[in-house]
Amino acid sequence: MIELKDIKKTYRRGAEEVHALREVNLDVSRNELLAIVGPSGAGKTTLLHMLGCLDTPTGGSVLIDGIDAARMREPDLVNVRRKKIGFIFQQFYLIPGLSVFRNVALPLIFSKTSPDPQHIRSLLRIVGLEHREEHLPSQLSGGEMQRVAIARALVNNPEVVLADEPTGNLDTDNSEKIFELLRSLAHKGLAVVMITHNNELAQRCDRVVHMKDGRII
Amino acid sequence: MGFLRLALTNLKRHRTRSLLTIVGIAASVAVLFSILSYNRGFERGLVREFQKTGIHFMVVPSGCAHEVASLVLHGAIIPKYLDLEVVARISGLDGIEIISPLLVAQLPNTQKNRVDLIYGMEMKHLRIVKPAWRVKGSVPEKDSEIIVGSEVAAHYNLKPGDMVSYPNVKTGFRVAGVLEKTDSQDDAFTYLPLSAAQQLLDKPGGATAVGVKVKDPELVGRITETLTEKVPGIQIVTMNQVMNSILNLAASAKALSLSIAFIAIFISAVGVMNSILMTVFERTNEIGMMRAVGASRADIFRMVVIETTMLTFSGGVLGIIISLAGSRLIESFVRKVMPYVPSGEILALEPGLAAGSIMFAFFIGIASSLYPAWKASKINPVEAIKG
Ligand SMILES: Nc1ncnc2c1ncn2[C@@H]1O[C@H](COP(=O)(O)OP(=O)(O)OP(=O)(O)O)[C@@H](O)[C@H]1O
Ligand SMILES: [Mg+2]
Numbered sequence: 085m086i087e088l089k090d091i092k093k094t095y096r097r098g099a100e101e102v103h104a105l106r107e108v109n110l111d112v113s114r115n116e117l118l119a120i121v122g123p124s125g126a127g128k129t130t131l132l133h134m135l136g137c138l139d140t141p142t143g144g145s146v147l148i149d150g151i152d153a154a155r156m157r158e159p160d161l162v163n164v165r166r167k168k169i170g171f172i173f174q175q176f177y178l179i180p181g182l183s184v185f186r187n188v189a190l191p192l193i194f195s196k197t198s199p200d201p202q203h204i205r206s207l208l209r210i211v212g213l214e215h216r217e218e219h220l221p222s223q224l225s226g227g228e229m230q231r232v233a234i235a236r237a238l239v240n241n242p243e244v245v246l247a248d249e250p251t252g253n254l255d256t257d258n259s260e261k262i263f264e265l266l267r268s269l270a271h272k273g274l275a276v277v278m279i280t281h282n283n284e285l286a287q288r289c290d291r292v293v294h295m296k297d298g299r300i301i
Numbered sequence: 302m303g304f305l306r307l308a309l310t311n312l313k314r315h316r317t318r319s320l321l322t323i324v325g326i327a328a329s330v331a332v333l334f335s336i337l338s339y340n341r342g343f344e345r346g347l348v349r350e351f352q353k354t355g356i357h358f359m360v361v362p363s364g365c366a367h368e369v370a371s372l373v374l375h376g377a378i379i380p381k382y383l384d385l386e387v388v389a390r391i392s393g394l395d396g397i398e399i400i401s402p403l404l405v406a407q408l409p410n411t412q413k414n415r416v417d418l419i420y421g422m423e424m425k426h427l428r429i430v431k432p433a434w435r436v437k438g439s440v441p442e443k444d445s446e447i448i449v450g451s452e453v454a455a456h457y458n459l460k461p462g463d464m465v466s467y468p469n470v471k472t473g474f475r476v477a478g479v480l481e482k483t484d485s486q487d488d489a490f491t492y493l494p495l496s497a498a499q500q501l502l503d504k505p506g507g508a509t510a511v512g513v514k515v516k517d518p519e520l521v522g523r524i525t526e527t528l529t530e531k532v533p534g535i536q537i538v539t540m541n542q543v544m545n546s547i548l549n550l551a552a553s554a555k556a557l558s559l560s561i562a563f564i565a566i567f568i569s570a571v572g573v574m575n576s577i578l579m580t581v582f583e584r585t586n587e588i589g590m591m592r593a594v595g596a597s598r599a600d601i602f603r604m605v606v607i608e609t610t611m612l613t614f615s616g617g618v619l620g621i622i623i624s625l626a627g628s629r630l631i632e633s634f635v636r637k638v639m640p641y642v643p644s645g646e647i648l649a650l651e652p653g654l655a656a657g658s659i660m661f662a663f664f665i666g667i668a669s670s671l672y673p674a675w676k677a678s679k680i681n682p683v684e685a686i687k688g
Contacts, residue, residue, distance in 0.1 A: 129687070138593055139683045159597065166595035173686055177590035181310035191594040193303055240595065 085149070085275045086112040086135050086244060092143035093130050093298075104130040105141070106298040112244060112277055117270035119286040120279045122295035128279045129248055131295065135277060136169045136246045137161045166195045170237030172247035176229040178221040178236075184208070185217045188235045195240055207235040211265060227258030234265055245269060247278045251285065259285065308608040315580060319612060322569075322576045326616025326662055329565035331624040334658040335631050335648065336558045338624070342649035343551055351544045355429030356401070356512040357521050358539040360391060360528065382507045383535065390532050391511060396524055398516045401426040402508035404498045405490075411468055417453075420490040421498020421508075430512055431487075437461060438478030441494055446477040448492040454479045465491075470501055484636050566665060569616075574669040577609050581677045588677055589685025598678040605677045609670030610663055617662025621655045 093105040104127045112118060112135060120128045133139040134146055137153050140161075146153040148164060156164070165171075178187045188207060189199040208214045211231035221229055230250060237245055247266060251259035263285050270276040270290065278289065286292050294301050312319045362383055383402075392400050404421035422430060424441045438461030441447060449459050459465065459476050466473040474493070482488060499505050515524055525537045581588070588601055596604075624631065628648050635647060 133683050136593065162595065162597040165593065171590075171593040173590065173593075175586070177587055177686070179307075179310065179587065181314050182307075186306070190307075190591070193307060194591065194594065194596040194600050236594065 085114055087147040088131075088134060088144065089147065090144035091131075091134055091141045091146065093127070093134070093139070094142045103298045105134070107144070108134075108298070108300055110135075110293065110300065112275045114243070114273055114275050115270060116290045117267050117276045117278065119289035119292045120277065120295060121281070121283065121286045121292060126295040127298040128295055130298075132246050132248055132277065132279055135244065136171055137164045138171075166191070166240055168243045170240065170242035170245040172230070172233050172237050172245065172250045174249040174252040176221075176226075176233045176253075178229055178232055180221055183218050183220060184213060184224070184232050187221065187232055188239055190236060191239050199239075204235075204239065207238050210238070211235045212261075225258070226254050227261055230254060230258070230262050231265065234262070234269075238269070242274070244275045244277070247276070249279050249281065251280065251282060263288070304604055304607050305611070307604060308611050311580065311584070311604075311608055312612060315576075318576055318579075322573050322612055323616040323619060325569035325572045326566075326613050326665070327619035327623055329562065329569045330617045330620025330658050330662050331627070332565050333559075333562040333661065334621055334655060335624045335628075336555070336562050337654045337658065338628075338648040338650050339558075339631070339635060340551070340555045341651065341654060342647045344548065345649055346647060347544060347547060347551075350433065351540050353432040354540065355399070355432060355514050356540065357515050357518060358513050358525055358537050359543075360387065360511040360513060360532075360535050360537055361509070363534055363536040382504060382509060383511060387532055387535060388508065388511055391513060391528065394524060394527060396516050396520050397513060399426060399429060399512075399514040401430055401512040401514075402495060403430075403510045403512060404495060404502065404504065404507055405509045406498075406502050406504075408467070408502060415456075417467075418490045419498055419502060420492045421495045421502075422492060424492075424494050426512075429514060434483070434487075435481040436478035437481060438476070441477045441492075444494045444497045445472060445474055446494070447474045447497070448478045448480055449476055450480050450488040450490045450492075451482040452488040453491055467501055469503075566661075570613075570665045570669040573609060573613060573666065574673060577605060577612070577670060577673040578676065580608075581605060581673050581680075585680055585685045588680045589682040592680070592682035593686060601680070602674040602678040605674035606667060606670040609673070610666035613662045613666030613669070614659065617659035620662070621658060625650060 088108055088110040091105050091108040091110075092103070095102040095104055108127075108131060110131070120131065122128055130139070134141055137146065137148070137156075141154050144154065148168065153161060153164060179190065182190070185201075185204055185208070188204050192199045205214060205217070208217060211234050213228060213231055213235070216224065216228065216232075221232070224232065230253075234245075234250075237247075245266070250266065251262050254262065259282065266276050266278055267289075280286050360383065388400060388402055391397065401423050404419075406419050408417045408419045410417045424446075427434070427440055436448060438448075447465065449457075449465075453459065454476075457465070459479065461476055461478055463476045464473045465476060474497070480487060480492070493501065495508075499507055513524075515521055521539060525539060528535070528537060588596075591601065591604075592598075628650060632647050
C-alpha cells in the first residue's frame with residue numbers, strides 16, 4: 085500500500101539540525117492495524133505525515149502503489165490525500181458551527197463532489213452516531229467527536245487511515261470504542277496506522293512499531 | 302454544502318465581529334451610493350429645470366455675470382440696473398418672441414422690521430419664466446395683485462385674498478396666489494407685477510435683467526452676437542452657459558464628495574482585512590486540518606476570499622437599504638447645505654447605481670481578502686495541526 089524507503093527528515097533550528105527521521109523503512113498494508121509507539125520527540129508524527137503525503141522527506145522515497153510521492157508536486161500530493169488518505173487527530177478538529185453531518189461531509193467540498201446523504205448516514209452508522217446527524221460538535225462528548233472525525237476521515241473512501249494519538253484526549257471507555265472502530269476498519273480491508281502512548285492498546289494491534297530518536301527499533 | 306456554506310458558518314462564528322465589519326462597509330457604501338445618486342439626480346434635475354424654462358438667454362448689466370446664474374434660476378440681487386432703452390433696443394431685433402424684464406431687489410420693511418425680497422416680473426410671462434411653479438389661488442391679473450413665496454406666506458401668515466401693505470406706497474396689495482413650496486430660494490420672494498415693483502422700489506422703467514425668448518432656438522447664437530455688438534454696457538448669459546457653470550461647480554463638489562466616500566471605503570476595507578486576518582490566525586489549526594483532509598492551497602485561498610466578499614457584499618446590500626431608508630433625511634440635508642438645488646426629487650435612487658455600489662463593495666471584498674487569503678494558503682499544515 086504505502087512503502088517508506090530510507091526516509092530522512094531533517095529540520096533546521098537555527099544552526100542546529102534536528103533529525104526527526106533517520107533512514108526509516110516501513111511497509112503499511114491493507115487489513116492491518118499498525119501501532120506506532122515511542123517516547124515524545126521520537127518522530128512518530130513526522131513519520132505519519134510522510135505516510136499521509138502531508139510533508140515531504142529530506143531524503144528517501146514514499147511509494148504509494150509503486151509511485152514515489154517524495155518526487156510529486158503539491159497538486160498531485162493534494163490528490164493523493166483526497167483519494168487515498170484519511171487523517172484523524174488527537175484534537176478532533178471539528179468545525180464548531182457545522183452539524184455532525186456537515187462535518188463529516190467537509191472533505192467533499194475540497195474534492196468537489198456533492199455529498200451523498202446515504203453514504204454519509206452509512207458512515208455515521210458505522211461510528212454509531214446515526215442519531216446525532218444534526219447535532220453540533222458542542223453538543224457531543226469527546227468520544228463522540230472523535231467518532232465524527234473518523235467518519236470524516238472515511239468520507240472519501242480512503243485506502244489508508246492515519247490516526248495521531250486518536251485516544252489521547254479520551255477516557256478508557258471511549259478509547260476502547262475508538263480502538264475497536266479502528267480495528268474493525270482495518271479488518272474491513274483498510275490500512276490503519278495509529279500513533280499511541282497507550283501500551284495496552286498498542287499490544288492489541290496487529291503490529292507494533294517502536295520508534296526512538298528518529299529510528300524504528 | 303459548498304464553499305458558500307462553509308464561509309457563512311465561519312462568519313457566523315464571530316457574529317459580533319462580522320456584524321461590525323458589515324456595518325462599517327454598509328456605512329461607506331451608503332455614503333457612496335447617496336453621493337452617486339445625488340450627483341445623478343442633481344444633473345438630471347438641473348437639465349430638466351433648464352429644459353422647462355422658456356427663456357433662452359438673459360441680458361444683464363455688464364459685470365454681473367456671477368449673479369446672473371442664480372438670478373436665472375431663482376431670485377438674486379443684482380446691484381446694477383439696465384437702462385430703459387436696452388429693452389427697447391432688444392425688442393427692435395428680429396427673431397425675438399418674448400422680452401420679459403425682471404426687477405429683483407431688497408426692500409427694507411421698517412414696519413415689520415425685516416428685509417423683503419421683491420421680484421418684479423411680467424405676470425403674463427409667468428408660465429414661461431417659471432414653468433415649474435404651482436400656485437395656490439390665482440395668478441395676478443391686476444397691478445395690485447401679488448404672489449408670495451411659501452416662506453413669506455408662512456412668515457406673515459398670508460393666504461390668497463389677504464392684503465399686504467408697504468410703507469412707501471399708499472395702496473395695498475392683494476395676495477392673489479401663494480407659491481407652493483419649491484425648496485429653493487423662490488420660496489423667500491414676493492412676486493409683484495413689474496410696474497408695481499418699479500413703483501415700489503422707485504425705479505420707474507428699471508430692470509435688473511431681461512429674459513429673452515427667441516422664435517427659433519437655433520438662432521440664439523446669432524441674436525446674442527448682434528445684441529452684444531449693438532448695445533453697450535450689457536452682458537448676455539445664455540441658459541446653456543448658466544447650466545454649464547452650475548454643472549462645473551457641481552463637478553468639483555462631486556470630486557470632493559466622492560473622494561471622501563472613497564476614503565471611507567478604504568478605511569472600512571482595512572477593517573475588513575484586519576477582521577479576516579484575525580479569523581485566519583484563529584483558525585490556523587482548522588486550516589491545517591482542512592489541508593490534511595484534502596484542501597489545496599487554492600481551496601484555502603478561495604475559502605477566505607469567499608468569506609470576505611460575502612461580508613462586504615452583505616455590507617453593500619445593507620448600505621443600499623440604509624440609504625434608501627434615509628433618502629428623505631439625506632435630501633433635506635443636501636437642500637440645507639447646497640446653495641443651489643433643482644426642485645423635485647434630488648436623489649436619483651437608480652437600480653443601476655445601487656447594483657454598481659454593491660459590485661464595488663464586492664470588489665473591495667476581493668481586494669481586501671487577497672492578503673489574508675494568501676496568508677491562509679501559506680499556513681503549513683504540518684505545523685498547524687500540531688496544535
Ligand atoms: N517544524 C519543526 N521544526 C523543527 N523541529 C521539528 C519540527 N517538527 C518536529 N520537529 C522535531 O522533530 C522531532 C520529532 O517530532 P515529532 O513531532 O515527530 O515527535 P513525536 O514522536 O510525534 O512526539 P510526541 O509523542 O510528543 O507527539 C522532535 O525533536 C521535534 O522537536
Ligand atoms: Mg506527535
